[in-house]
Amino acid sequence: MSDIITVIAPVNIAVIKYWGKRDEDLILPLNDSVSATLDTSIMCAKTSVCARADFKEDAIWLNGKKESFDSPRLQNCLGEIKLRAAAEKSVSEDFLQRKVHVCSENNFPTAAGLASSAAGYACLVTALAKLYKVKSDVSSIARLGSGSACRSVYGGFVRWHAGINPNGTDSVATQIVDSTHWPEMHALILVVGDTKKKTSSTVGMRIATQTSELLKHRVKYCVPERTEEIIQAIRQKDFPKFAEITMKDSNQFHAVALDSYPPCVYMTDVSHFIVDLIHKYNTASGSVKVAYTFDAGPNACLYLLKDEVPKVISLIKHVFPTSKPESFITGLSSGEEVLSPALMSISEPQVQDLIKYVIHTKVGEGPTEITDGSHLLNEAGLPKTE
Numbered sequence: 001m002s003d004i005i006t007v008i009a010p011v012n013i014a015v016i017k018y019w020g021k022r023d024e025d026l027i028l029p030l031n032d033s034v035s036a037t038l039d040t041s042i043m044c045a046k047t048s049v050c051a052r053a054d055f056k057e058d059a060i061w062l063n064g065k066k067e068s069f070d071s072p073r074l075q076n077c078l079g080e081i082k083l084r085a086a087a088e089k090s091v092s093e094d095f096l097q098r099k100v101h102v103c104s105e106n107n108f109p110t111a112a113g114l115a116s117s118a119a120g121y122a123c124l125v126t127a128l129a130k131l132y133k134v135k136s137d138v139s140s141i142a143r144l145g146s147g148s149a150c151r152s153v154y155g156g157f158v159r160w161h162a163g164i165n166p167n168g169t170d171s172v173a174t175q176i177v178d179s180t181h182w183p184e185m186h187a188l189i190l191v192v193g194d195t196k197k198k199t200s201s202t203v204g205m206r207i208a209t210q211t212s213e214l215l216k217h218r219v220k221y222c223v224p225e226r227t228e229e230i231i232q233a234i235r236q237k238d239f240p241k242f243a244e245i246t247m248k249d250s251n252q253f254h255a256v257a258l259d260s261y262p263p264c265v266y267m268t269d270v271s272h273f274i275v276d277l278i279h280k281y282n283t284a285s286g287s288v289k290v291a292y293t294f295d296a297g298p299n300a301c302l303y304l305l306k307d308e309v310p311k312v313i314s315l316i317k318h319v320f321p322t323s324k325p326e327s328f329i330t331g332l333s334s335g336e337e338v339l340s341p342a343l344m345s346i347s348e349p350q351v352q353d354l355i356k357y358v359i360h361t362k363v364g365e366g367p368t369e370i371t372d373g374s375h376l377l378n379e380a381g382l383p384k385t386e
Contacts, residue, residue: 004375005131006048009123009367010040011108011116012151013187013301015246015293016227017253018160020209020219026168027147030209031223033160034230035151036303037179038187039364042331045119047104048376049127055099061376061383062120063105076144077121081128084141090133100131103376103383108359121145122152126367139173155179155365157234159227179365182237184306186332189359190316192270192298201296204257204264211261218252239305243291246303247278250293257296268298270354277319278302280346281312309360310337319347320355331360 018033058069058078069075078100085091104124106116125142128134143150143160150171151158156178163171199207208215226245233241257264271294278292290312291303304312313329314336322328378384 002373002375002379003052004048004050004377004381005127006046006370006375007123007127007130007367008040008044008046008370009119009126010037010152010155010364011043011045011119012037012148012158013189013293013295014148014151015242015291015303016223016230016249017293017295018147019253019256020205020215021147022162023166023168024206026171027143028168028171029147029160029162030215031219032162032227033148033151034176034227034234035148035158035160036185036187036363037152037155037158037366038361039332040368041364042359042361043106043108043119045104045106045116045123046370046376047102047120047123047127049100049102049124049131050377050381051095051098051100051131052381053094053098055101055381058099058101060102060104064383073121073145074124077125077141078128080141080144081125081132081134081138084129084134084136084138085132088134088136090135095132100128101377101381102127105376117146118148118152121149122367125149126153130369137172140168140171143168143171143173153366156181156363157231159231176231176234179363182234182363186304186306186309186360186362188302188304188309188312188316189361190274190300190302191356191359192268192274192300192354193356197266197297199264199266199296204260204266204296207262207264208256208260212256212259214252214259215256218256222249222252240288243282243288243303246291246293251275254294264296266296266298267294271298271300273350273354274300277315277347281315281343284342284346306362310335311339311343313358313360314339315343315346316355316358318344319350321349321352322355322357323352324357327357329358329360331358332362334360 012035014035016034020030129138139150139153150173154175157176230245
């Protein structure tokens with residue numbers, strides 16, 4: 001039997017945003033956040049790990065390239081897993097001394113506002129936890145890699161508790177409902193840009209925490225109320241309420257980014273056009289049918305119920321013509337629907353290729369161990385070559 005552990009882990013997209021830290025080293029947030037975990041069959045990180053006595057050094061390969069293992073976040077995650085394993089006496093002292101090899105890849109653009117670090121660190125920590133036979137909750141360890149990674153440790157809808165303890169022991173993720181609770185909830189990710197962003201989330205948060213007056217108001221008054229309201233909407237499957245809170249929170253997050261000094265701009269003209277389009281669509285539909293949310297990047301994530309997908313995809317194709325129609329819609333299969341004159345008239349077609357492609361996905365489960373032998377490491381514990 002192979003000693004290699006391989007795990008896939010999901011992307012999550014927040015509906016109540018995390019922005020700003022109360023402790024940068026421990027990655028403790030200023031406010032609670034809420035997210036949906038997305039289907040790993042469409043987007044995921046995949047990580048293989050193994051630990052052997054003959055390995056000379058800890059080593060990591062990311063998307064086919066060897067990277068330094070010196071990253072403090074990486075070291076913190078491995079160190080905490082080993083401490084937990086030692087406390088639980090889950091493996092021998094000899095095993096704890098072994099060096100590890102890690103090989104990880106994403107099947108979507110890294111650092112393009114698609115929550116790649118969240119999936120990556122949730123995957124790494126889950127794989128290491130299985131390697132060292134750690135049984136306790138690992139969301140607080142995933143948090144040390146990337147804050148939002150703690151939310152990718154669970155499926156369905158997840159809440160990351162900001163906590164109040166200085167050492168961060170109460171800053172953990174908990175599942176609100178699992179992926180079977182609201183199976184009709186789908187998402188369309190509109191990829192506007194897949195290049196690296198100008199201001200990283202880490203830097204953007206630091207500037208906001210130091211300079212934004214709006215952030216203080218958001219943390220104290222807005223987020224606590226919104227968090228409780230959206231959790232209730234999720235439990236009751238109240239889509240209009242869920243959608244309204246999601247859009248308002250996204251708008252406020254980007255307002256905080258603009259309120260920072262100097263300002264951080266993540267959305268583009270195309271992003272703002274999408275916002276306007278969704279409001280017009282909801283007005284023409286007579287009720288709120290689609291919610292938009294934007295992380296720290298230009299890409300839109302549209303939350304909508306399954307029945308609405310064909311109509312919205314038809315609208316996107318009408319408004320955003322593409323030079324690559326065969327690969328424009330990826331992910332889950334989805335039909336199209338003839339648009340009414342009222343919907344056709346809400347926007348003229350724009351210039352070609354403003355949106356690169358669309359990923360159709362849905363709410364899904366948390367990290368899963370892969371047992372079919374499709375490891376990223378070969379029997380020697382090195383990356384498999386293509």
